[in-house]
Amino acid sequence: GVRVNEELESKYIHIDNCEASGFGDDGITTHHSRYLVITNNYCHHATGGGNNNGIEIDDGSQHVMLDNNMTEENYGGVEVKAHGNSSAPNNVMISNHMSIKDSRAYNIRHIGHHRAGDPISKTAHSVILNNCSAITPYDNKVYPGTTPRALVISGYRNVQVNGYTAVGDGTYTANMPVVAVQFMSNNIMLNNINITGFKNSQADIKVFGGSNRGKKITISNVNIWNSSANRGIAGGGGIYDLRIINASLQGQGTGNGVELYNNTAEVIGVNAENYNNAAYITNKAYRVVPTAVKGGFSGGSTGAGAIAERSAVIATTGNSYAHSDRSWLAGVGAGSHAHGSRSSVMNSLESETLPGAYCQTIVNSRGVKS
CATH class of the missing domain: 2.160.20.10 (Single-stranded right-handed beta-helix, Pectin lyase-like)
Incomplete structure (x- = not known):
């Protein structure tokens, strides 16, 4: 200075x-x-x-x-x-x-x-x-x-x-x-x-x-x-x-x-x-340059978010969120949430994996906590 x-x-x-x-x-x-x-x-x-x-x-x-x-x-x-x-x-x-x-x-x-x-x-x-x-x-x-x-x-x-x-x-x-x-x-x-x-x-x-x-x-x-x-x-x-x-x-x-x-x-x-x-x-x-997108990833989604750095939401709506690293949502809505490492919610509504746990999966469900 x-x-x-x-x-x-x-x-x-x-x-x-x-x-x-x-x-x-x-x-x-x-x-x-x-x-x-x-x-x-x-x-x-x-x-x-x-x-x-x-x-x-x-x-x-x-x-x-x-x-x-x-x-x-x-x-x-x-x-x-x-x-x-x-x-x-x-x-x-x-x-x-x-x-x-x-x-x-x-x-x-x-x-x-x-x-x-x-x-x-x-x-x-x-x-x-x-x-x-x-x-x-x-x-x-x-x-x-x-x-x-x-x-x-x-x-x-x-x-x-x-x-x-x-x-x-x-x-x-x-x-x-x-x-x-x-x-x-x-x-x-x-x-x-x-x-x-x-x-x-x-x-x-x-x-x-x-x-x-x-x-x-x-x-x-x-x-x-x-x-x-x-x-x-x-x-x-x-x-x-x-x-x-x-x-x-x-x-x-x-x-x-x-x-x-x-x-x-x-x-x-x-x-x-x-x-x-x-x-x-x-x-x-x-052989081909890969595509790499960092941070919480949202694709084809509205009203949803990937909160953690290593989380993703795809084709998801309705105030739904992936909260933890290595958590993800796909094709869900109506307030669904993914908590916990290696946990996911797929093709579901009003469903949620539990905070503090890991390796949880919810598929084709409504109103499920797991």
Whole structure:
């Protein structure tokens, strides 16, 4: 939460139609300022030797809008970042940006708030990318010893990426992910994503797990075509609340379309073809990507509810409820209830299994307690 006094900040600054090149740090940098508009600029060919970015939104910046800019041959095209002892930028809106041959096209991070045991950032939140593209990101040696990414999000919350395109040329660094979400990031949404041309990559989209894993990550409306020969969308160890919704994945004849370490992800409407396995989940190979819906599930029901996390109601009406984990109702009504683990009520009215018991079943009955 450390900030300069507001009276020392710059405000209401518009940088428009400028060109920067040959810079040793960044083409355009902002610090501890607010209400900034950066439009129609071209920042290219940093001299190299370190973290040289086309445009960097740095320590303490707030309420910054970038639109219709272009960066080329820098370490980062656009970097939104802060040092560990300073407040992170927030409310940053990036739209219609084109990154050409930058090593890390879009890099969103709060240094010093990534590793297990690091303090969680108090200020790294609220970034939006709309209609942005990364064209052939690669290890251009501007920052020696680093690795490329088309997009990486680290330690931030409330990040939305909409309408994003990454296009490779087949020469991407082997075993590196194209898009990465990592390092305690949470409330991340990647939506309307196109990826192609990264055949050497570790994965086209990778959500990293481990002791500093992120949470609440949604990947939706994804097209992947002729890209990673290894993985289309990959999760990580200990990721328990990933959602993958509506994706069309077309591989190169090898690898896995979807690869997950556990069965806790929600997977809906995902199609994968031309991979060795459409999905590979908890060391099991799937020919077709499965559908997995989490939480209490209600299907074809009105006036009924699945209250427990691992309960279900199907074709059920009339103020009827499944109350316990591993309880379910099917084709029931008139105030029926399922209590107890591994208990169910089927094709019945006004019937109820007993709280505190287990392995109870009521079938084709009316007015039964069991």
